[in-house]
Amino acid sequence: MSAWRWWRQIGRWGSFLGFTAPALLLILFLIILPALQTIVLSFTDRQGNFVGLQNFAQVLSDPDTFNLTSFPPGPPPWGSIVHNAVWIMLHLPLTVGLGLILAVLLDRARGATFLKSIIFLGMVTPMIVGGVIIRFLFDENAGIVTAVLRAVGLTELGRSWTAYPETALPALILGSVWLWVGFSMILYSAGLATIPRDYYEAAAVDGAGPFQQFWYITIPSLRPVTMVIVAMTILWELKLFDIVYTATLGGPGGATMVLALQMYFYAFRALEFQRAATVATLLTLFTLIVGLWFVRTMRSSE
Amino acid sequence: MRRWGQELLVNALAWAVGLIWIIPFIGILMSALRPQSELIHGWWQFSSFTVSLDNFLKAWNHPTAPIGQGIRNSLIVVIPATILPLFIGAMAAYAMLRFPFPLRDPLFLVIVLLMAIPQQMVAVPLFRFLRDLGLINSYLGLILTHTAWALPWVILFLRNYFSTLPPEIEEAASLDGANRFQIFTRIVLPLSLPGLASAAALQLTWAWNDFFMALILIYDPDKLVATQRIPLLRGQYHIDWGVLTAASILTMSVPILVFALLQRYYIRGLIGWTLK
Numbered sequence: 001m002s003a004w005r006w007w008r009q010i011g012r013w014g015s016f017l018g019f020t021a022p023a024l025l026l027i028l029f030l031i032i033l034p035a036l037q038t039i040v041l042s043f044t045d046r047q048g049n050f051v052g053l054q055n056f057a058q059v060l061s062d063p064d065t066f067n068l069t070s071f072p073p074g075p076p077p078w079g080s081i082v083h084n085a086v087w088i089m090l091h092l093p094l095t096v097g098l099g100l101i102l103a104v105l106l107d108r109a110r111g112a113t114f115l116k117s118i119i120f121l122g123m124v125t126p127m128i129v130g131g132v133i134i135r136f137l138f139d140e141n142a143g144i145v146t147a148v149l150r151a152v153g154l155t156e157l158g159r160s161w162t163a164y165p166e167t168a169l170p171a172l173i174l175g176s177v178w179l180w181v182g183f184s185m186i187l188y189s190a191g192l193a194t195i196p197r198d199y200y201e202a203a204a205v206d207g208a209g210p211f212q213q214f215w216y217i218t219i220p221s222l223r224p225v226t227m228v229i230v231a232m233t234i235l236w237e238l239k240l241f242d243i244v245y246t247a248t249l250g251g252p253g254g255a256t257m258v259l260a261l262q263m264y265f266y267a268f269r270a271l272e273f274q275r276a277a278t279v280a281t282l283l284t285l286f287t288l289i290v291g292l293w294f295v296r297t298m299r300s301s302e
Numbered sequence: 303m304r305r306w307g308q309e310l311l312v313n314a315l316a317w318a319v320g321l322i323w324i325i326p327f328i329g330i331l332m333s334a335l336r337p338q339s340e341l342i343h344g345w346w347q348f349s350s351f352t353v354s355l356d357n358f359l360k361a362w363n364h365p366t367a368p369i370g371q372g373i374r375n376s377l378i379v380v381i382p383a384t385i386l387p388l389f390i391g392a393m394a395a396y397a398m399l400r401f402p403f404p405l406r407d408p409l410f411l412v413i414v415l416l417m418a419i420p421q422q423m424v425a426v427p428l429f430r431f432l433r434d435l436g437l438i439n440s441y442l443g444l445i446l447t448h449t450a451w452a453l454p455w456v457i458l459f460l461r462n463y464f465s466t467l468p469p470e471i472e473e474a475a476s477l478d479g480a481n482r483f484q485i486f487t488r489i490v491l492p493l494s495l496p497g498l499a500s501a502a503a504l505q506l507t508w509a510w511n512d513f514f515m516a517l518i519l520i521y522d523p524d525k526l527v528a529t530q531r532i533p534l535l536r537g538q539y540h541i542d543w544g545v546l547t548a549a550s551i552l553t554m555s556v557p558i559l560v561f562a563l564l565q566r567y568y569i570r571g572l573i574g575w576t577l578k
Binding site: 012013015016017019020022023024026027029030031032033034035037038041102105106108109110111112114115117118119120121122124125126127128129132133135136137139141142144147178183186187190235238239241242245246259260263264267268273276277279280281283284287288290291292294295 | 517
């Protein structure tokens with residue numbers, strides 16, 4: 001390639017580089033480089049020597065992270081990874097299922113716009129306030145949930161849920177369903193609106209009842225939306241921080257500790273940067289698996 | 303007759319769910335608006351009902367964590383932290399769509415994947431980097447951090463949005479002698495105002511609601527943003543629910559106002575960057 005053609009090529013790329021430079025520099029210095037430094041930290045000791053996977057072995061064998069000695073039927077703490085996993089196993093099906101039911105229900109109800117706004121309010125609320133509200137709802141004196149439970153005779157569940165290891169995690173998970181269901185509902189509503197009415201009419205002509213229509217038309221048509229909802233919800237469940245911070249600070253006794261909060265305590269309270277970096281790297285590994293799965297399924301469905 | 307019954311059932315169920323979902327918000331509103339003496343048996347007791355703004359005033363001027371100052375600080379951070387990523391992200395999104403570059407698609411893919419990364423992944427090195435630049439306890443440092451972290455989804459969302467614009471208009475402007483930056487600022491941006499409004503509504507909310515980045519980058523008591531002051535008002539053993547709920551309502555009022563005013567754009571933004 002002659003020098004002249006080379007320069008012309010650079011010139012052609014010039015506008016791309018000029019337009020993207022501010023964004024790429026900010027992303028490089030404030031996301032990519034610090035993230036790479038965290039990876040380096042997770043493979044070194046305090047003196048900066050390379051120690052292989054030693055930090056990971058240590059973090060994964062730590063009861064803070066992984067502690068199945070009292071896993072069901074015993075109460076938490078079960079370790080942050082288990083708490084995040086339990087959160088996903090309960091919160092994901094609940095929000096996806098409830099979001100779909102609400103979207104279908106509100107599709108036919110009067111005042112749907114207003115009701116959708118109410119349900120979506122949890123998504124607009126700062127999650128730091130969401131944690132306050134969860135604690136408020138499940139408080140022994142101020143909370144309406146505990147008052148209702150006492151009124152129906154479940155006196156044992158009438159105390160402050162966030163103060164006891166058996167109930168703190170369930171309170172947070174239930175509260176996070178209340179906060180997050182607006183997300184899946186809004187996306188499912190948008191998904192429902194894209195299904196052509198003719199499909200249902202044609203199915204009705206062929207004698208399909210409402211449940212068959214739902215199973216054979218609605219559910220398959222909502223597959224792409226469901227992928228989006230599942231991926232975004234798992235990412236949110238892995239990154240949980242704010243609501244735990246205000247509702248319980250990971251307590252009592254670590255019963256609601258999650259990975260992101262554990263990383264913060266290691267780094268900014270205990271000043272154990274290598275251990276904190278190891279937790280962060282593990283967490284990022286999980287989120288990247290979800291991210292890559294999502295990008296692949298979206299590409300193959302195009 | 304059966305249809306009528308079905309419709310009634312659907313509506314009753316829908317409104318019941320709506321009621322359950324709004325009860326927590328009514329609860330904090332009641333707790334914030336009414337004096338403590340009325341709330342001893344719960345905010346749902348209405349045998350006497352007095353409205354007072356005492357809790358809001360106490361929260362606003364709180365001796366250790368005044369939420370009024372926090373809201374002012376949050377505004378100082380959030381407004382530039384919305385405008386900056388929008389402009390920088392729009393330029394990058396436009397280039398990623400229209401201009402040739404050999405590594406364009408892999409680069410775009412990497413940027414999209416960055417959305418999955420948790421903020422904790424950068425916390426310690428980012429803190430050290432900004433400290434070395436003297437940008438700890440500095441709104442500039444927090445604004446730049448918010449900008450960088452907003453860019454991946456702003457780029458993804460606006461690239462999708464720009465791809466719906468007809469390229470013929472840009473080609474016509476180019477024949478009239480406009481350069482690429484002029485085409486971008488005078489044609490593409492004005493045509494994309496609805497998309498920019500969506501991105502602005504979402505980014506403003508997210509920057510306002512952020513807690514973690516502020517927590518690690520700002521610790522001077524006078525400079526704390528609103529979300530940082532909520533946990534400080536909670537107290538260790540005794541909780542003053544009146545002040546805490548009043549502060550919560552004040553803090554959430556700004557994103558709720560944005561949502562109420564820009565609801566259409568807000569929802570479209572949320573759907574637009576997650577769906578095509």
